[in-house]
Amino acid sequence: MSHFVKRCLIYIVGLFILSVGVVCMIKSNTGIAPWDALNVALSELIGLTIGSWVFIVGGILIFINSLIKMRFPNLAGFIPIVIIGSFVDLLNLKVLSFLKTDAVILQWSLFLIGLCILAMGIAIYLRASFPSIPNDELMLAITERTGWGINITKTIGEAxxxxxxxxxQGPIGIGTIIVLLCLGILVGLFDKLLHKMGKPRSIYSVGQEGAHIHAGHDKTIH
Incomplete structure (x- = not known):
């Protein structure tokens, strides 16, 4: 298997896992990740599917990120939001439509599972070094500008x-607060775990200095 094909598989698998986590949290009815709460709010307020708003909000963020980095907009960022938007609609409306429960313990179990799956998916897909989801690109843009770790910059984006x-007036709940406080930390933990398992760390796993070193290495390889 070529290196490029392997990266493609890592990318798609990571985005799919991420989407499963998003839908599990939506179905838990305990409060969802802030970006997803924003997409759901827009869907209920204006119309269109949640996946459609993943694409629209992501498109706006692409241009915001370009301002932070002071570079031309990364139009390749539309690739992951098209993929995720499609996955979220497929899982939410079809594959996982049966995930409904009124039992509090099951709702919170579904939420916690979804949160961990979401964090793991983010840590996995970033390793492919392909276009990032615009809201994660926001995290990476702030990291590049400040040198802060992804646990900090992810939390800023979620806030x-x-x-x-x-x-x-999106579906904000106790679960949303938990995501706001814990998602960045969980992404960092999964990143370290994958690193210990022998999987290369993502470009922005460490501070700005590590990012420049890694970027220079990639340019040498490619």
Missing amino acids: LAFVLAIIL
Whole structure:
């Protein structure tokens, strides 16, 4: 298997796992990740599917990220949001439509499982070094600018979406607060775990200095 094909598989698998986590959390009805709460709020307020808003909001973020980095917009960022939007709609409306429960313990179990799956999916797909999801690109853009770790910059991005979701009266709950406080930490933990398992770390796993070293290495290889 060629290196490129392997990276493609890692990328698709990571995005799929991420999407499963998103849908599990939506189905838990305990409060969902801030960006997803924003997408759900827009879907209920304006119309269109949640997956459609993943694409629209992601498109807006692509241009915001270009301003932070002071570079031309990374149009390749539309690739993951098309994939994720499709996965989320497929899983939410078809494959996992049966995931409904009123039992509190099962709702929270589904939420916690979804949160861990979401964090793992993020840590996996970033390893492919292909276009990042725009809201994760926001995390990476802030990391590049400041040198902070992804656990910190991920939390900053989630806080921004959290405020917007509140304004639009999205499905905010206790679970959303947990995501806001814990998702960045969990992504960092899965990143370290995969690193210990012999999987190369993502470019922005460590600070800005590590990013430049890794980037230079990639340019040498490719």
